[in-house]
Amino acid sequence: MTELILHHYPMSPFSEKVRKVFAAKRLAWRGVEQPMWNPKPQLVPLTGGYRRIPVLQIGADVYCDTACILREIEARHPQPTIFPGGTGGAAEILAWWADRQLFMAAATLVLAAMGPSMPPEFKADREKMVPGLRIDALAEQAPHAKNQLRAYCDALNRQLADRAFVLGDAFSLADAACFHVLWFARMDPAAARLIAAAPAVAAWFDRVDAMGHGASTPLSADEALAIAARSDPATPPATDPADPNGAKPGDRVTVTADDYALDPVAGQIVALTASDIAIRRRDPQVGEIVVHFPQAGFRLAPA
Ligand SMILES: N[C@@H](CCC(=O)N[C@@H](CS)C(=O)NCC(=O)O)C(=O)O
Secondary structure, eight states: OOOOEEEEOTTOHHHHHHHHHHHHTTOEEEEEEOOSSSOOTTTHHHHSSOOOSOEEEETTEEEESHHHHHHHHHHHSOSSOSSGGGOHHHHHHHHHHIIIIIHHHHHHHHHHHHGGGSOHHHHHHHHHHSTTOOGGGGGGGHHHHHHHHHHHHHHHHHHHTTOSBTTBSSOOHHHHHHHHHHHHHTTSHHHHHHHHTSHHHHHHHHHHHTTOOOEEEEOOHHHHHHHHHTOOOOOOOBOOTTOTTOOOTTOEEEEEESSSOOOOEEEEEEEEOSSEEEEEEEETTTEEEEEEEESTTEEEEEO
Protein backbone atom coordinates (compact mmCIF):
# COMPACT_ATOMS: atom_id res chain seq x y z
CA MET A 1 0.00 0.00 0.00
CA THR A 2 2.81 2.43 -0.80
CA GLU A 3 1.31 3.54 -4.10
CA LEU A 4 1.42 7.33 -4.57
CA ILE A 5 -2.18 8.52 -4.99
CA LEU A 6 -2.57 12.17 -5.96
CA HIS A 7 -5.98 13.77 -5.48
CA HIS A 8 -5.93 16.58 -8.03
CA TYR A 9 -7.62 18.09 -11.10
CA PRO A 10 -6.00 18.96 -14.42
CA MET A 11 -6.23 22.77 -14.14
CA SER A 12 -4.90 22.94 -10.55
CA PRO A 13 -1.59 24.82 -10.44
CA PHE A 14 -0.44 23.40 -7.11
CA SER A 15 -1.11 19.92 -8.51
CA GLU A 16 1.09 20.83 -11.48
CA LYS A 17 3.90 21.53 -9.00
CA VAL A 18 3.65 17.94 -7.75
CA ARG A 19 3.18 16.48 -11.25
CA LYS A 20 6.46 18.14 -12.31
CA VAL A 21 8.29 16.46 -9.43
CA PHE A 22 6.76 13.12 -10.49
CA ALA A 23 8.23 13.85 -13.93
CA ALA A 24 11.67 14.79 -12.60
CA LYS A 25 11.80 11.60 -10.51
CA ARG A 26 10.21 9.48 -13.29
CA LEU A 27 7.66 8.13 -10.84
CA ALA A 28 4.56 6.05 -11.45
CA TRP A 29 1.50 7.42 -9.64
CA ARG A 30 -2.28 7.09 -9.48
CA GLY A 31 -4.46 10.15 -10.09
CA VAL A 32 -7.86 10.67 -8.49
CA GLU A 33 -9.75 13.53 -10.11
CA GLN A 34 -11.51 15.64 -7.48
CA PRO A 35 -14.06 18.45 -8.01
CA MET A 36 -12.84 22.03 -8.52
CA TRP A 37 -15.11 23.36 -5.78
CA ASN A 38 -17.02 22.16 -2.72
CA PRO A 39 -18.64 19.82 -1.87
CA LYS A 40 -15.84 17.22 -1.97
CA PRO A 41 -17.49 14.21 -0.32
CA GLN A 42 -14.78 11.80 -1.51
CA LEU A 43 -11.87 13.95 -0.29
CA VAL A 44 -12.83 15.18 3.18
CA PRO A 45 -13.22 11.68 4.70
CA LEU A 46 -9.46 11.39 4.09
CA THR A 47 -8.44 14.84 5.33
CA GLY A 48 -10.96 15.51 8.09
CA GLY A 49 -12.05 18.83 6.57
CA TYR A 50 -9.08 20.15 4.56
CA ARG A 51 -10.50 20.83 1.07
CA ARG A 52 -7.57 22.24 -0.89
CA ILE A 53 -6.00 20.44 -3.80
CA PRO A 54 -3.69 18.56 -4.15
CA VAL A 55 -3.68 15.92 -1.44
CA LEU A 56 -1.33 12.93 -1.50
CA GLN A 57 -2.55 9.62 -0.13
CA ILE A 58 -0.29 6.69 0.67
CA GLY A 59 -2.48 3.97 2.18
CA ALA A 60 -4.00 5.55 5.30
CA ASP A 61 -1.46 8.38 5.49
CA VAL A 62 -2.69 11.60 3.92
CA TYR A 63 -0.42 14.57 3.10
CA CYS A 64 -1.92 18.05 2.82
CA ASP A 65 -0.16 20.99 1.10
CA THR A 66 2.54 20.67 -1.55
CA ALA A 67 5.36 21.58 0.89
CA CYS A 68 4.59 18.53 3.00
CA ILE A 69 3.69 16.35 -0.02
CA LEU A 70 7.01 17.01 -1.75
CA ARG A 71 9.11 16.44 1.38
CA GLU A 72 7.43 13.04 1.68
CA ILE A 73 7.96 12.16 -1.99
CA GLU A 74 11.62 13.18 -1.64
CA ALA A 75 12.02 11.03 1.49
CA ARG A 76 10.53 7.96 -0.22
CA HIS A 77 12.13 8.48 -3.65
CA PRO A 78 15.34 10.44 -3.02
CA GLN A 79 16.90 10.02 -6.50
CA PRO A 80 17.10 12.17 -8.50
CA THR A 81 16.86 14.69 -5.71
CA ILE A 82 14.80 17.89 -5.88
CA PHE A 83 17.44 19.47 -3.62
CA PRO A 84 20.55 19.06 -5.82
CA GLY A 85 23.93 20.21 -4.56
CA GLY A 86 22.77 21.18 -1.09
CA THR A 87 20.04 23.57 -2.28
CA GLY A 88 17.43 22.27 0.18
CA GLY A 89 17.08 25.46 2.21
CA ALA A 90 17.21 27.83 -0.76
CA ALA A 91 14.76 25.70 -2.76
CA GLU A 92 12.20 25.64 0.06
CA ILE A 93 12.55 29.38 0.68
CA LEU A 94 12.09 30.11 -3.05
CA ALA A 95 9.10 27.77 -3.16
CA TRP A 96 7.54 29.71 -0.29
CA TRP A 97 7.98 32.95 -2.24
CA ALA A 98 6.57 31.40 -5.44
CA ASP A 99 3.58 29.77 -3.72
CA ARG A 100 2.56 32.91 -1.86
CA GLN A 101 4.01 36.07 -3.45
CA LEU A 102 4.26 35.09 -7.12
CA PHE A 103 1.00 33.11 -6.90
CA MET A 104 -0.90 36.14 -5.54
CA ALA A 105 -0.09 38.18 -8.67
CA ALA A 106 -0.94 35.25 -10.96
CA ALA A 107 -4.20 34.39 -9.19
CA THR A 108 -5.32 38.03 -9.26
CA LEU A 109 -4.80 38.21 -13.02
CA VAL A 110 -6.32 34.84 -13.87
CA LEU A 111 -9.33 35.34 -11.62
CA ALA A 112 -9.84 38.90 -12.87
CA ALA A 113 -9.80 37.62 -16.47
CA MET A 114 -11.72 34.36 -16.10
CA GLY A 115 -13.58 34.59 -12.79
CA PRO A 116 -16.56 36.62 -13.98
CA SER A 117 -17.37 34.00 -16.65
CA MET A 118 -16.97 31.01 -14.32
CA PRO A 119 -20.10 29.22 -12.98
CA PRO A 120 -21.80 30.95 -10.01
CA GLU A 121 -20.98 27.91 -7.84
CA PHE A 122 -17.25 28.47 -8.46
CA LYS A 123 -17.44 32.18 -7.61
CA ALA A 124 -19.45 31.59 -4.44
CA ASP A 125 -17.07 28.83 -3.36
CA ARG A 126 -13.90 30.89 -3.84
CA GLU A 127 -15.41 34.01 -2.20
CA LYS A 128 -16.31 31.90 0.82
CA MET A 129 -12.88 30.22 0.82
CA VAL A 130 -10.68 33.34 0.57
CA PRO A 131 -11.19 36.01 3.25
CA GLY A 132 -12.11 39.35 1.64
CA LEU A 133 -12.22 38.07 -1.97
CA ARG A 134 -14.70 39.70 -4.38
CA ILE A 135 -14.09 38.26 -7.84
CA ASP A 136 -16.00 40.96 -9.71
CA ALA A 137 -13.83 43.66 -8.06
CA LEU A 138 -10.50 42.06 -9.06
CA ALA A 139 -10.23 43.91 -12.38
CA GLU A 140 -9.31 47.05 -10.37
CA GLN A 141 -6.27 45.21 -8.99
CA ALA A 142 -5.08 43.87 -12.35
CA PRO A 143 -2.76 46.84 -13.24
CA HIS A 144 -0.91 46.46 -9.93
CA ALA A 145 -0.75 42.66 -10.34
CA LYS A 146 0.75 43.08 -13.83
CA ASN A 147 3.53 45.28 -12.42
CA GLN A 148 4.21 42.73 -9.69
CA LEU A 149 4.31 39.82 -12.12
CA ARG A 150 6.62 41.75 -14.45
CA ALA A 151 9.03 42.60 -11.62
CA TYR A 152 9.10 38.96 -10.47
CA CYS A 153 9.65 37.71 -14.05
CA ASP A 154 12.48 40.22 -14.43
CA ALA A 155 14.23 38.84 -11.33
CA LEU A 156 13.71 35.25 -12.53
CA ASN A 157 15.00 36.25 -15.97
CA ARG A 158 18.25 37.53 -14.45
CA GLN A 159 18.57 34.37 -12.37
CA LEU A 160 18.01 32.12 -15.41
CA ALA A 161 20.26 34.10 -17.78
CA ASP A 162 23.26 31.78 -17.33
CA ARG A 163 21.80 28.50 -16.07
CA ALA A 164 19.29 25.90 -17.21
CA PHE A 165 17.32 25.73 -13.95
CA VAL A 166 16.51 28.21 -11.20
CA LEU A 167 19.22 27.05 -8.80
CA GLY A 168 21.81 25.66 -11.21
CA ASP A 169 22.16 22.99 -13.88
CA ALA A 170 19.68 20.52 -12.34
CA PHE A 171 15.93 20.66 -11.73
CA SER A 172 14.97 21.45 -8.12
CA LEU A 173 11.90 22.16 -6.03
CA ALA A 174 12.40 25.84 -6.93
CA ASP A 175 11.70 25.02 -10.60
CA ALA A 176 8.52 23.11 -9.75
CA ALA A 177 7.32 26.00 -7.58
CA CYS A 178 8.07 28.82 -10.02
CA PHE A 179 6.80 26.77 -12.97
CA HIS A 180 3.37 25.91 -11.61
CA VAL A 181 2.56 29.56 -10.91
CA LEU A 182 3.60 30.78 -14.38
CA TRP A 183 1.81 27.79 -15.99
CA PHE A 184 -1.34 28.99 -14.24
CA ALA A 185 -0.68 32.70 -14.94
CA ARG A 186 -0.54 32.02 -18.70
CA MET A 187 -4.32 31.48 -18.67
CA ASP A 188 -4.51 35.29 -18.65
CA PRO A 189 -3.31 36.59 -22.05
CA ALA A 190 -1.72 39.71 -20.49
CA ALA A 191 0.25 37.53 -18.06
CA ALA A 192 1.29 35.23 -20.92
CA ARG A 193 2.71 38.25 -22.76
CA LEU A 194 4.72 39.32 -19.69
CA ILE A 195 6.22 35.84 -19.39
CA ALA A 196 7.02 35.65 -23.11
CA ALA A 197 8.79 39.02 -22.84
CA ALA A 198 11.36 37.55 -20.41
CA PRO A 199 13.41 35.37 -22.82
CA ALA A 200 15.34 33.28 -20.30
CA VAL A 201 12.11 32.61 -18.37
CA ALA A 202 10.28 31.65 -21.57
CA ALA A 203 13.05 29.21 -22.62
CA TRP A 204 13.18 27.67 -19.12
CA PHE A 205 9.37 27.41 -19.10
CA ASP A 206 9.40 25.36 -22.31
CA ARG A 207 12.15 23.13 -20.90
CA VAL A 208 10.18 22.34 -17.74
CA ASP A 209 6.89 22.04 -19.65
CA ALA A 210 8.45 19.37 -21.90
CA MET A 211 9.32 17.18 -18.90
CA GLY A 212 5.78 15.78 -18.77
CA HIS A 213 4.12 14.40 -15.63
CA GLY A 214 5.65 10.99 -14.92
CA ALA A 215 3.58 7.84 -15.51
CA SER A 216 0.04 8.26 -14.17
CA THR A 217 -2.90 5.90 -14.26
CA PRO A 218 -6.33 7.01 -13.12
CA LEU A 219 -7.93 5.70 -9.94
CA SER A 220 -11.55 6.20 -8.89
CA ALA A 221 -12.27 8.17 -5.72
CA ASP A 222 -14.21 5.18 -4.38
CA GLU A 223 -11.20 2.91 -4.83
CA ALA A 224 -8.92 5.47 -3.12
CA LEU A 225 -11.30 5.54 -0.11
CA ALA A 226 -11.37 1.73 -0.08
CA ILE A 227 -7.54 1.66 -0.04
CA ALA A 228 -7.55 4.02 2.96
CA ALA A 229 -10.18 1.88 4.71
CA ARG A 230 -8.20 -1.35 4.36
CA SER A 231 -4.81 0.25 5.26
CA ASP A 232 -3.31 1.22 8.59
CA PRO A 233 -1.41 4.48 9.01
CA ALA A 234 2.35 3.82 8.89
CA THR A 235 3.66 6.95 10.66
CA PRO A 236 5.70 6.14 13.77
CA PRO A 237 5.35 8.47 16.78
CA ALA A 238 8.00 11.21 16.94
CA THR A 239 8.57 13.77 19.67
CA ASP A 240 10.22 17.14 19.11
CA PRO A 241 11.93 18.05 22.39
CA ALA A 242 12.61 21.54 20.99
CA ASP A 243 8.97 22.32 20.14
CA PRO A 244 8.73 25.98 21.22
CA ASN A 245 5.24 25.53 22.71
CA GLY A 246 5.78 22.13 24.32
CA ALA A 247 3.45 20.33 21.87
CA LYS A 248 3.85 16.55 22.09
CA PRO A 249 2.39 13.28 20.77
CA GLY A 250 -1.02 12.59 22.30
CA ASP A 251 -2.07 16.27 22.49
CA ARG A 252 -5.52 16.98 21.03
CA VAL A 253 -5.20 19.81 18.51
CA THR A 254 -6.63 21.46 15.45
CA VAL A 255 -4.53 22.32 12.41
CA THR A 256 -5.76 25.15 10.15
CA ALA A 257 -4.20 26.93 7.16
CA ASP A 258 -3.25 30.53 7.97
CA ASP A 259 -4.01 32.06 4.56
CA TYR A 260 -7.28 30.79 3.00
CA ALA A 261 -9.58 27.75 3.17
CA LEU A 262 -9.64 28.07 6.96
CA ASP A 263 -11.16 24.65 7.73
CA PRO A 264 -9.73 23.17 10.95
CA VAL A 265 -8.75 19.49 11.06
CA ALA A 266 -8.95 17.96 14.55
CA GLY A 267 -6.92 15.04 15.85
CA GLN A 268 -4.26 13.80 18.21
CA ILE A 269 -0.60 14.55 17.54
CA VAL A 270 1.41 11.53 16.35
CA ALA A 271 4.64 13.08 15.11
CA LEU A 272 6.23 16.51 15.21
CA THR A 273 9.31 18.05 13.63
CA ALA A 274 10.31 21.66 12.98
CA SER A 275 8.91 21.32 9.45
CA ASP A 276 5.89 18.98 9.69
CA ILE A 277 3.14 17.77 11.97
CA ALA A 278 1.08 14.56 11.78
CA ILE A 279 -2.23 14.02 13.59
CA ARG A 280 -4.34 10.90 13.99
CA ARG A 281 -8.10 10.94 13.49
CA ARG A 282 -10.84 8.38 13.11
CA ASP A 283 -13.31 8.69 10.27
CA PRO A 284 -16.61 6.77 10.19
CA GLN A 285 -16.08 5.85 6.53
CA VAL A 286 -12.34 5.12 6.25
CA GLY A 287 -11.29 4.40 9.85
CA GLU A 288 -7.99 5.50 11.30
CA ILE A 289 -6.08 8.09 9.23
CA VAL A 290 -2.91 10.05 9.93
CA VAL A 291 -3.06 13.49 8.31
CA HIS A 292 0.21 15.37 7.69
CA PHE A 293 0.67 19.14 7.37
CA PRO A 294 3.63 21.50 7.09
CA GLN A 295 4.31 23.69 10.11
CA ALA A 296 4.95 26.75 7.91
CA GLY A 297 1.62 28.24 6.88
CA PHE A 298 -0.50 26.26 9.36
CA ARG A 299 -1.78 27.20 12.80
CA LEU A 300 -1.68 24.60 15.56
CA ALA A 301 -4.19 25.17 18.39
CA PRO A 302 -5.40 23.09 21.33
CA ALA A 303 -8.65 21.31 20.40
N1 LIG B 1 -0.43 25.96 -0.01
C1 LIG B 1 -1.27 25.00 -0.69
C2 LIG B 1 -2.13 25.69 -1.72
C3 LIG B 1 -3.13 24.76 -2.38
C4 LIG B 1 -4.20 25.50 -3.19
O1 LIG B 1 -4.47 26.69 -3.01
N2 LIG B 1 -4.81 24.78 -4.09
C5 LIG B 1 -5.89 25.32 -4.89
C6 LIG B 1 -5.96 24.60 -6.23
S1 LIG B 1 -4.45 24.65 -7.11
C7 LIG B 1 -7.21 25.02 -4.22
O2 LIG B 1 -7.26 24.14 -3.39
N3 LIG B 1 -8.27 25.73 -4.59
C8 LIG B 1 -9.55 25.41 -4.09
C9 LIG B 1 -10.09 24.12 -4.64
O3 LIG B 1 -9.51 23.56 -5.58
O4 LIG B 1 -11.11 23.67 -4.14
C10 LIG B 1 -0.38 23.91 -1.30
O5 LIG B 1 0.83 24.14 -1.45
O6 LIG B 1 -0.87 22.81 -1.56
